[in-house]
Amino acid sequence: MSKGKLLALVLIVAAFFAGRYFFATGPVQMTDSRGGASYGGNQEATADGERRSGSLVRGIHMAPMTGQVHEVRAGEKIMDTVKLAQSGDTIHVYPGTYSETVYIDKDNIRLVGIIEEGQRATLDGKGHLNDAILYSGNDIVVENFLITKYKGNAIMGQAGNNFEIRNNIIVDTGVYGIFPQLGKNGIVTHNVISGIEDAAIYVGMSDNIHVAHNHVFDSVAGIEIENSRHAIVENNFVTNNTGGILAFITPGLPVKTTYDVIIRNNFIVGNNHKNFAAPGSTVAGIPPGTGILIMAADEVVVEGNIISDNKTAGIIITDHNNAPNTTIDPESDPAPDKVAILDNLMSNNGYDSIDEVKALMLTEFKTGKVDIVRVGVSRDSCIINRHQYVTVGVDKWAECGFTHTGDVLTYLLDEPVPPREIDPAEAGKVAYLGICAGCHTYTGRMIGPPVQVIQALYMDDPQGLADYIANPVKKRDDYPQMPPQDYLDPATRLAVAEYMLSVTK
Amino acid sequence: MPRTLLCTSLLTLSVLAGTVLAEPAPYPACAACHGQNGQGNPDLNAPVLAGLDAGYLIRQLNYYRQGVRGDHEMDPHGQQMATLAKSLLNDQTDLQALAAYIQSLPVPAVQPVEGDLRRGNSYYQNNCGACHGGKGEGNAAFDAPRLAGQHPDYLKRQFLHFKQGIRGQHPKDKPGRRMAMMANTLPEETLDDVIAFISQQP
Numbered sequence: 001m002s003k004g005k006l007l008a009l010v011l012i013v014a015a016f017f018a019g020r021y022f023f024a025t026g027p028v029q030m031t032d033s034r035g036g037a038s039y040g041g042n043q044e045a046t047a048d049g050e051r052r053s054g055s056l057v058r059g060i061h062m063a064p065m066t067g068q069v070h071e072v073r074a075g076e077k078i079m080d081t082v083k084l085a086q087s088g089d090t091i092h093v094y095p096g097t098y099s100e101t102v103y104i105d106k107d108n109i110r111l112v113g114i115i116e117e118g119q120r121a122t123l124d125g126k127g128h129l130n131d132a133i134l135y136s137g138n139d140i141v142v143e144n145f146l147i148t149k150y151k152g153n154a155i156m157g158q159a160g161n162n163f164e165i166r167n168n169i170i171v172d173t174g175v176y177g178i179f180p181q182l183g184k185n186g187i188v189t190h191n192v193i194s195g196i197e198d199a200a201i202y203v204g205m206s207d208n209i210h211v212a213h214n215h216v217f218d219s220v221a222g223i224e225i226e227n228s229r230h231a232i233v234e235n236n237f238v239t240n241n242t243g244g245i246l247a248f249i250t251p252g253l254p255v256k257t258t259y260d261v262i263i264r265n266n267f268i269v270g271n272n273h274k275n276f277a278a279p280g281s282t283v284a285g286i287p288p289g290t291g292i293l294i295m296a297a298d299e300v301v302v303e304g305n306i307i308s309d310n311k312t313a314g315i316i317i318t319d320h321n322n323a324p325n326t327t328i329d330p331e332s333d334p335a336p337d338k339v340a341i342l343d344n345l346m347s348n349n350g351y352d353s354i355d356e357v358k359a360l361m362l363t364e365f366k367t368g369k370v371d372i373v374r375v376g377v378s379r380d381s382c383i384i385n386r387h388q389y390v391t392v393g394v395d396k397w398a399e400c401g402f403t404h405t406g407d408v409l410t411y412l413l414d415e416p417v418p419p420r421e422i423d424p425a426e427a428g429k430v431a432y433l434g435i436c437a438g439c440h441t442y443t444g445r446m447i448g449p450p451v452q453v454i455q456a457l458y459m460d461d462p463q464g465l466a467d468y469i470a471n472p473v474k475k476r477d478d479y480p481q482m483p484p485q486d487y488l489d490p491a492t493r494l495a496v497a498e499y500m501l502s503v504t505k
Numbered sequence: 506m507p508r509t510l511l512c513t514s515l516l517t518l519s520v521l522a523g524t525v526l527a528e529p530a531p532y533p534a535c536a537a538c539h540g541q542n543g544q545g546n547p548d549l550n551a552p553v554l555a556g557l558d559a560g561y562l563i564r565q566l567n568y569y570r571q572g573v574r575g576d577h578e579m580d581p582h583g584q585q586m587a588t589l590a591k592s593l594l595n596d597q598t599d600l601q602a603l604a605a606y607i608q609s610l611p612v613p614a615v616q617p618v619e620g621d622l623r624r625g626n627s628y629y630q631n632n633c634g635a636c637h638g639g640k641g642e643g644n645a646a647f648d649a650p651r652l653a654g655q656h657p658d659y660l661k662r663q664f665l666h667f668k669q670g671i672r673g674q675h676p677k678d679k680p681g682r683r684m685a686m687m688a689n690t691l692p693e694e695t696l697d698d699v700i701a702f703i704s705q706q707p
Contacts, residue, residue: 280630280639324623327631328692443690449635456686457636457647475646478639 078102095119103487104135113144125150130483138419143167152483157183159434162416166190176202181438185413189213199224205255208411220277227255230411236266243286244271249296251329252441258297262405270309285324287312287354294336295323303342314349319376327444335377340400346371360392428495465497526609529602534593544613550582552659555610561650562604573675580671612654620701628695629702641706648680653706
């Protein structure tokens with residue numbers, strides 16, 4: 001090799017490293033694909049007339065990001081930057097392993113993992129941290145993270161509106177994967193979630209929600225819409241969970257209804273995973289092999305899904321009286337009313353069903369692999385093309401007055417909703433609704449013990465309760481440990497304790 | 506001296522093996538109603554004592570002696586036990602030893618009662634299990650006694666006593682007041698199913 005060539009090579013190699021070095025320290029150029037220009041399509045396609053219109057639901061209207069861009073790199077703490085950030089700021093988190101709990105209690109923050117050549121910013125709970133990302137602010141974006149080995153929640157929203165949680169990968173993380181609680185106008189898209197002991201995606205007590213393009217697998221519940229209204233669950237790949245997609249009213253929560261839920265165009269395939277939920281919890285009652293479970297929720301429309309290879313049944317519709325591990329809430333109607341089953345591709349469901357379902361089938365002199373099972377009361381429900389399926393309990397249902405949901409693109413709102421105004425006197429109530437009600441219902445066992453029991457235990461001792469939640473010790477063999485709420489300041493902890501001891505339903 | 510030594514080592518051995526301790530002096534009197542092995546006697550309305558947590562037993566015996574439990578005019582069985590506690594036990598009685606002995610007795614099998622076990626399980630897990638444990642095994646962290654293995658009739662009577670204000674009202678009885686609060690949360694029509702569920706626990 002000539003000297004000249006050698007020099008050139010050295011220079012190239014040097015330039016390569018310099019380039020990488022430059023790449024690693026300089027801010028990356030991020031392109032925001034939620035807005036901007038659309039692919040126009042080939043001219044030919046419109047030769048014979050206008051194309052239909054309709055926009056892609058990927059982002060929602062967000063408050064403008066006017067502020068600063070902060071950078072966090074391996075070795076630093078994300079939380080240190082969150083503390084500095086002002087409303088309107090963006091935080092870029094570069095690839096590396098971060099082992100911490102991030103708590104965002106400001107509005108309008110965009111927390112973005114930077115993905116470089118497949119390397120993600122990784123939040124690793126190392127099996128002992130409880131929650132990865134918590135937010136109580138409005139207009140929060142959380143995207144592009146890899147989250148693993150936390151005991152509680154990967155991403156939990158606590159009463160924040162206009163949220164956007166997307167492009168995250170969540171592996172083997174505790175109780176809930178993505179869990180927006182008490183939020184209005186929010187979107188959960190393009191996340192990949194597996195190995196969750198309760199629900200991979202759990203939308204709780206929320207309104208105007210869009211859950212789309214997620215891949216959820218190997219969890220007890222895939223996607224759960226609970227005590228929420230106006231939600232669309234579409235284009236998700238839901239496989240090998242114990243139960244695929246659930247629309248529920250959980251009794252004993254402060255919000256008493258679930259209605260207006262569209263479940264469409266999802267792949268709900270082979271949800272036969274062994275149930276590994278904490279025994280006695282609500283989801284522990286889901287029989288493995290359940291494609292869709294509708295419990296007590298009203299106006300649930302099921303359309304265009306591919307529902308196959310779920311061994312107990314493709315769709316189960318039940319009231320509270322017939323659901324396992326469930327008690328009655330006098331303020332919630334236990335019946336799932338106005339359920340509509342439109343066209344779905346159903347195949348090879350119910351091939352190894354449970355005895356209760358087999359017994360129900362006998363009462364209708366039916367045999368074979370059951371697609372749809374209804375137990376208990378369900379008023380004004382309807383179905384089309386029922387002859388396609390093996391069903392139990394739906395023979396008397398009416399023919400639906402509509403055949404598709406095409407007119408409803410999304411329930412997201414055109415304008416962001418205003419941030420929740422929090423009266424300082426209400427801090428306890430908001431924390432209760434936004435945090436505690438995610439795991440504690442008034443009357444029943446959810447993840448934690450019922451509030452009634454807590455009231456009996458702590459009666460006139462709010463300070464004792466406030467001390468417990470700052471540093472919970474394990475007290476019950478058959479419950480998980482409660483995650484510490486030490487990110488709340490002592491005054492809020494006492495306020496939420498007092499509120500918890502005062503609620504009556 | 507060698508005998509005491511032998512006794513002590515036997516005692517240690519039996520503790521290690523989880524077997525029954527030596528019977529303390531007052532127990533034969535208790536056995537008249539509660540049975541030689543603490544298995545109770547439904548005909549006398551005397552509950553199972555075997556296997557109950559020592560802390561719970563001592564508290565109950567003191568309650569009976571101090572008129573905290575078994576003092577209500579509508580509670581004849583409680584009154585009976587209270588009278589006995591006052592006569593059979595005194596300040597010199599080694600309650601620790603008595604309670605430790607009773608706790609070490611193996612829990613007898615109980616005749617299960619029939620009911621809607623699915624509903625019983627639901628209400629049990631939701632309203633009771635958080636204190637008494639998922640299988641009715643009890644949890645000393647909440648002073649909540651073992652329920653599994655207890656006579657169903659006794660459980661029902663006690664439950665209704667809490668609900669009716671016959672037990673668990675005394676200002677000195679904080680654990681009892683807790684239980685009384687919970688007794689009011691269970692829809693009455695589900696009680697028999699909950700008791701059936703408890704009776705089926707090992």
